Amino acid sequence: MAQTKSGKAAGKGKASNLIKGGTGDWEVVVGMEVHAQVNSRAKLFSGASTAFGAAPNSHVSLVDAAMPGMLPVINEECVYQAIRTGLGLNAKINLKSVFDRKNYFYPDLPQGYQISQYKHPIVGEGQVEIDVDGETVTVGIERLHLEQDAGKLIHDQDPERSYVDLNRAGVALMEIVSKPDIRSARQAQAYVAKLRTILRYLGTCDGDMEKGNLRADVNVSVRRPGEPLGTRCEIKNVNSIRFIGQAVEAEARRQIEILEDGGAIEQETRLFDAEKGVTRAMRSKEEAHDYRYFPDPDLLPLELEPDLVERLKAGLPELPDAKRQRFMKEYGLSAYDAGVLVAERESADYFEAVAKGRDGKLAANWVINELFGRLNREGRLIGDSPVAAAQLGAIVGLIGDGTISGKIAKDVFEIVWTEGGDPAEIVEKRGLKQVTDTGAIEAAVEAILASNPDKVAQAKSKPAMLGWFVGQVMKATGGKANPAAVNEILRRKIGI
């Protein structure tokens, strides 16, 4: 997104989110509706399995297939998951909520309606904090409601026919609706990433966007700064964080172009074409009354005991914001490093296992730079890291107590990565211990000084030369000399 420089010039100290148009600045306004599949073995109103990848129509109960006379029965676990999620979003839990029928016709919806929640959702207002470019933005949550997913149409197997797979029909979804508090493509991405992190911590949704288990409808409008909200378009089912950013930018540009040409935005539903990087009209926007919502007569209002909510609250894990604060305090980490480590619960746990009882900053450096760097290069996840937390912890411990230098530690890391083994044993067996014996270091220093008299003369007036000598001594000792001792001896012998 083109960012104006005027924000900085005006001394705000942060990049402006405004978009430069042909006739002045524009502000993009984004609100999101995220559909998150609930982690639950059974569907929202039937006992059929939610397992992914099964043969078509093998996980379909009579309820899911909408056989006449079948009655839905609420799955308690899905309700608990929605409450946990609401609590994790700092939101109000509504002790009474109502399931409604949202009526529409589509071949993947055998009931002819979706059971959803309309006027009385299970979760009310809440908020999520995101960090973008050093700025913390609070995004309001409007509501969270429970609803059924639809089935899937398969068009690409046969040019003459379409098929219906009802395995997904009736699976529980949480629809999480944000307020229009998002002001840039980067904020939109950060919001969905943060939501995904929170859901994964809570264990209420696996956040797998590739499988469609987390998908975002992105509402985009533009306006002149300070003006009322413009007409919005909804971009349906964007299924990756990268595409969310691209879709917001493309849609904002499209709307700005129309408005600057004197046109008007029509409220409509659009699709993002990732290949061409543009949004395309799908259908004109339907209004709530088109769905003829009414309370589902097959289901009683959902009433929750306050005790249940309290019990679920007490069972919540430490969430990413709290963990980040604790990492900063307990291990002395920067906000940035702590943020990187808590983005996934598994990374945070790994880091803590490495850092416990050791130098926290050193541990963070090794986890973020060496381990994550290597995992990224090899396209692996932390769950299948060849170096276990106990092994990396041992390496960090060996650096911390002066047994090995940071440079040797990289070699040990490499050995553990490729061959496995116990770091302390590797160091012992291969003779990698740091040389702290000053006699041995002095001998190496003297040899280097004797063969470089010109450089010694230079170093007397230019102490920055010291680094070169340190490098030579380290090389001569196979990287095993204690750098602090090398430094000290060099300074003394050169006389600086």
Ligand code: MN
């Ligand atoms: Mn929905």
